[in-house]
Amino acid sequence: ESNLPFNIIFTGYNDWREFCGLPKLETQDDLHTVIANNNVTKKIMELYHNPSNIDVWLGGLVEDFLPGARTGPLFACIIGKQMKALRDGDRFWWENDNIFTEDQKHELKKHSLSRVICDNTGISEVPTDAFQLGKFPQDFKHCDNIPGMDLGVWKEVYQEEEICGTPKTVENGDFVYCSEFGKSTVTYLCKYGFQLQGEEQLTCTSKGWNFEAPVCIDINECENEINPPCSSSAKCINTKGSYKCLSTDPYKLTEDRKTCI
Structure with missing residues (x-):
């Protein structure tokens, strides 16, 4: 039984490629279109005999990287779909309506990891995008030139x-x-x-x-005739926020402080 939509059951590499809208690979020549290393494709065919038998983890790992990426097309698709689902399923996602004002969203778009590094470390030269590999000094900027948020738009005045x-x-x-x-x-x-x-x-x-x-x-608990707080042999005295039970002669109060014997 599958927890995925439409009860789709994915068994291997090719199933996940089809899920991502990628061509199904059926021969060794097909594998060459996503794996440039001939030795790798040859070894895979020796072990699995057919691309459909390849495990999705192995298949995703051996694919050639996409330009500027560290994954091949299959893992790029799966990671992208997962992140989109997490974003769309989060009702507090910052771009949703009624979470932030338009001015606040505008300021949030300015913020970056590079700005965080500038604000919290002694580093003064950072790349504009901290997630992009750059060469120093040509791809780096001084922190004075890295945009930051204006927190004034969060001031609430009603x-x-x-x-x-x-x-x-x-x-x-x-x-x-x-x-x-x-x-x-x-x-x-x-x-x-x-x-x-x-x-x-x-x-x-x-x-x-x-x-x-x-x-x-x-609340005068002593006025509760349906469920009186004290035993019938005790006298109920209302106090502020509570009550107390007092025994009447010739009775004495038991240890539970509610019953007279």
Whole structure:
């Protein structure tokens, strides 16, 4: 059973070449079109007898490199497809919509490994593209000439913050403040033993927060008649955020502090 799309099962070198849209190799002469070394193709045919029997790893390794690359056409295809799938499957990929603004994307495109080297080492002369092999000094540039990002485009200034101000704190509770794409919201929550009275979530509008901040009120656990917190032989006393059980004469409280005997 295969995990690949359409239940395709790849068994060898030629199957993967077909997957990549590359010509199928059936003879030793066909192998010569991707492997220039005659001794290699001869040895492969002696071992495998037919190119279709070649293992994909061996076949990919012995292919002649593409111009300016360190792999042959098969591995270039497989690596490329894998990287594209990883990119397209990443919902946080920086080029996707609603991840960065257009100005931020413009600045990100300026950034490079060469700039990282300049910013974090004592090296002052680097190639424009650190991934390309170059000769010194003609292919190198001073770090002053290597572009970098303007982080100013990440500064978040929302008009709503001036209108609504900092959310109000609540006693015996807390809040989570979120400001994204120009919309500010605050969500309130209460500590254990307290319950929220009022709106849980507020939104900043042109007139200010759309609701008053809620309050956290103490829960009277002793009023729970369905599941009373104390035994019937004990008296329930409500406390701030909790409760306690007290025994009544002529009873005394057991070690669990909930039952009178």
